[in-house]
Amino acid sequence: MNKFYLSSLLAVFVLALIAWVGGPSAPWLFGIVLPYLAVILFVYGVARRVMGWSRSAVPFAIPTTGGQQRSMPWIKQNKIDNPSTHLGVFIRMALEILTFRSLFRNTRMKMTHEGRFSYNLEIFLWLGAIAFHYAFLTTLVRHMRFFLEPVPLCIQAIEAVDSFFRFEISYDAIQFGLPGVYISGIVLLAAVVYLFLRRLFIAKVRYISLAQDYFPLFLIMGIAFTGILMRYFTKVDIAAIKELTMSLVTFKALSFKVPQGIGPLFYVHLAFVSTLLIYFPFSKLMHMGGVFLSPTRNLAANTREVRHVNPWNYPVKVHTYEAYENEFRDKMVEAGLPVDKMPEESAEEEKE
Amino acid sequence: MNDKKWIVLGLLIFMALFLSPFLYNVVTGAKAAPMPEVVLTEKAKAAKQCVMPTEFMRTEHMQLLDEWRLKVVRSGLRDFTNTEGKTFNMSLSNTCMDCHSNKADFCDRCHNYASVKPYCWDCHIDNPQGETK
Incomplete structure (x- = not known):
């Protein structure tokens, strides 16, 4: 038992309970005020955080040099892992952001039986992370069907691809798979559960895990779980929900009465999403913006060619050696110290 | 070189993407898009209630149809008895579409609204009664 994940789990449960009870009895609060508040706080919080980063100093060029630096023409440079040009940096950043390249090269140190260290490729964190992020992105994009009317063709195309695997379970006791199963939702839940279990069962990872690591995992688990529950198990009135979401994005919600048929589960889902948005700017989830601004990745490794200022x-006020010597030249000559520029009369004397 | 302008640019692009549903609807001047009204035929109105209560049908009809299909196709059963004890023939074409013969104004309205593409019509014809539209 660990107070960090228990407290996070408890927080998510309490949140669900509040939304479950409060949603149907105060639909205006949970259906309109909370989502608007969440969007405003998210936008403000993210902008504030990123602008704060934009003001922070970058005193040194500290790119990680994951390969041969640009050197003599006959030495082959690793142009992506040790980029010296903007294009190289761009490719490195794109690979980092889109494929999590540095996570892919994660290694785990092990002691062998002979008492020697070995480094093994540890791919499962990368696998879980990439499945999680892309499933989340797909889920997010296909939710646009609730915010656009008519639904654009590109969103419909994504839905069609997402529900490509048509698997259904049909027995007298259990029925599953209609409406069509979105693979992204299931991958999302599976990946987030894996990322949680990893924290729970790998001792070294558990040791460094805090409540702030568990809370977003539970929250996203809750979002995926309630979503799957609503779609395949305890069905909700999807048309009524779209009426609500459309009124939110067209700013007609303030004079709008929330439709009655929306089940409490939807309010739990919405409260989870709103909480995630509110929590986002104040948490480690800001790595979404931070990954773009990490100086170990986005600086070119050209420190020998370009001076990083x-x-x-x-503007620092400096006193150059030239000015110093101008000031003290006579005294320096008198004391027999070498000077760059001899005083005029002594120079003439030397000529003679 | 100061990177601030690039950071601001990136932030603006992200915000535009995040708020795109709002922006899109404001720019196109979209209406609130209320839930579409489904049209009930005279026959449906006369029947007053579907095979199950309206609330149930609204959210669970796809599941009911799936169960019907299972029973008819796998077990050869044809009779469905609802909670009120009334018995119906489990058939999309002959029971559902007997009353709801107006697919375009009944089925499609909500399905289009919620961007749902049921595969009923991969096999079933959408006008089994052969009525003129």
Whole structure:
């Protein structure tokens, strides 16, 4: 038992309970005020956080050099892992953001039987992460069908691809798979459960896991779980829900009465999503913006060619050696110290 | 070089993407898009209630149809007795579409609204009664 994941789990349960009870009895609060509040806080919080980062100093060029740096012409440079040009940096960043390349190269250190260290490729974190992120993205994009009317063809196409695997379970006791199963929802739930179990069962990871690591996992687990529950098990009135979501995005919600037929489960789902949006800017989830701004990735490794000057430097008042010597030249000559520029009369004396 | 302008640009692009449902609807001047009204035929109105209560049918009809299909196709059963004890023939074409013969104004309205594409019509014809539209 661990207070970090128990407290997170408890928080998510309490949230679900509040929304379950409160949603149907105060639909205006949970259906309109909460989502608007969440969007406003998300936009404000993310903008504030990123603008704060934009003001922070970058005093040194600290790119990670994951390969041969640009050197002599006959030495082959690793142009992506040790980029010296903007194009190389762009490719490195794109690979990092779209394929989580540095996570892919994750290794695990092990002691062998002979008492020697070995480093093994540890791919499962990457696998779980990439499945999780892309499933989440797909889920997010196909939810656009609730916010656009008529639903654009591209969203319909994504839905069609997502529900490509048509699997149904049909017995007298259990019926599953109609409406068509979206693979992204199931992958999302599976991946987030894996990422949680990984924290729970790998001792070293559990040791460094805090409540702030478990809470978003439980929250996203809750979002995926309630979504799947609503779609395949305890059905909700989808048309009534779209009426609500459309009124939200067209700003007609304030003069709008929330339709009655919406089940409490939808309010739990919505409260989870709203909580995620509110929580987002204040949490580690801001790695979404941070990945773009990590100086170990987005700086070119051209420190031998270009001098990195902290762009945030304020003008420093300096006293150059030239000015120093101008000031003290006579005294320096008197004391017999070498000077760059001899005083004029002594120079003339030397000529003679 | 100061990267601030690029950071602001990236932030603006992200915000535009995040708020795109709002922006799209404001720019196109979309209406609130209320739930579509389904049209009931005279026969459906006269029957007053479907095979199950309206609330149930609204959310669970696809599941009911799936169960019907299972029973008819796998077990050869044809009779469905609802909670009120009334018995119906389990058939999309002969029972459902007997009353709801107006697919375009009944089925399609909500399905299009919620972007749902049921595969009923892969096999079933949408006008089994042969009525003129």
